[in-house]
Amino acid sequence: MEFIPSDIDQYCVDHTTPENDLLSKLNRETHAKVLQSRMLSGHLQGRFLSMLSHMVQPKLILEIGTYTGYSALCLAEGLAENGKIITIDVNEELEDFVRGFFQQSSLNHKIDFRVGNALEIIPDITQEIDIVFIDADKLNYANYYDLVFDKVRTGGYIIADNVLWSGKVSNPAAKDKDTLSIRAFNDKLHTDTRVENILLPIRDGLMVVRKK
Numbered sequence: 001m002e003f004i005p006s007d008i009d010q011y012c013v014d015h016t017t018p019e020n021d022l023l024s025k026l027n028r029e030t031h032a033k034v035l036q037s038r039m040l041s042g043h044l045q046g047r048f049l050s051m052l053s054h055m056v057q058p059k060l061i062l063e064i065g066t067y068t069g070y071s072a073l074c075l076a077e078g079l080a081e082n083g084k085i086i087t088i089d090v091n092e093e094l095e096d097f098v099r100g101f102f103q104q105s106s107l108n109h110k111i112d113f114r115v116g117n118a119l120e121i122i123p124d125i126t127q128e129i130d131i132v133f134i135d136a137d138k139l140n141y142a143n144y145y146d147l148v149f150d151k152v153r154t155g156g157y158i159i160a161d162n163v164l165w166s167g168k169v170s171n172p173a174a175k176d177k178d179t180l181s182i183r184a185f186n187d188k189l190h191t192d193t194r195v196e197n198i199l200l201p202i203r204d205g206l207m208v209v210r211k212k
């Protein structure tokens with residue numbers, strides 16, 4: 001579902017800094033060679049993540065759900081000089097493809113790509129986190145939020161993708177498991193007095209939370 005008319009969307013893209021050559025190649029190759037290429041963040045959302053990262057200048061970003069690495073490369077652009085991004089994905093089949101692209105990036109030394117189940121890997125992270133990007137299986141969004149919350153610094157951010165779930169969240173007739181899970185997640189964050197939140201209708205919906 002498109003939330004804004006395609007001509008307006010195109011106008012936004014046309015008036016947004018272009019993807020660099022590596023991101024453009026990754027975008028093309030993901031669509032040509034990888035299943036479910038719709039999962040890739042894409043140009044507009046990627047530039048938003050990069051801009052947010054530049055604003056925060058994080059020392060540590062945690063990404064849950066690497067897929068082909070597009071959003072990880074975008075988020076890495078704004079890292080502080082000695083900063084790093086830990087990005088986790090459970091899909092071993094994409095590992096070589098993803099590492100191949102990270103190795104072509106000048107930011108490769110800042111990217112710690114871990115293959116495995118995020119629910120098992122996150123508890124081992126001991127450093128304070130500045131930004132978390134949740135973009136994995138929707139049924140576990142609330143679990144990821146609870147797992148990372150105490151690790152995020154005061155004033156840090158948690159961003160969650162696909163929170164509009166193609167518009168199903170506001171359709172009372174939609175009662176599939178993923179929709180119910182995302183609806184509950186949005187309600188949980190919105191009523192969490194420890195945070196401020198904004199739901200942005202960018203692409204499939206981005207929830208941005210700031211820890212007070």
Ligand SMILES: C[S@@+](CC[C@H](N)C(=O)[O-])C[C@H]1O[C@@H](n2cnc3c(N)ncnc32)[C@H](O)[C@@H]1O
Pocket residue numbers: 039040041042064065066067068069070071072088089090091116117118119135136137
């Ligand atoms: C929507 S895609 C991520 C897209 C990517 N962030 C981007 O913007 O280009 C979701 C990814 O989450 C991964 N995933 C699903 N369950 C996971 C889990 N329990 N632990 C780690 N990754 C998981 C999937 O393998 C998939 O690659």
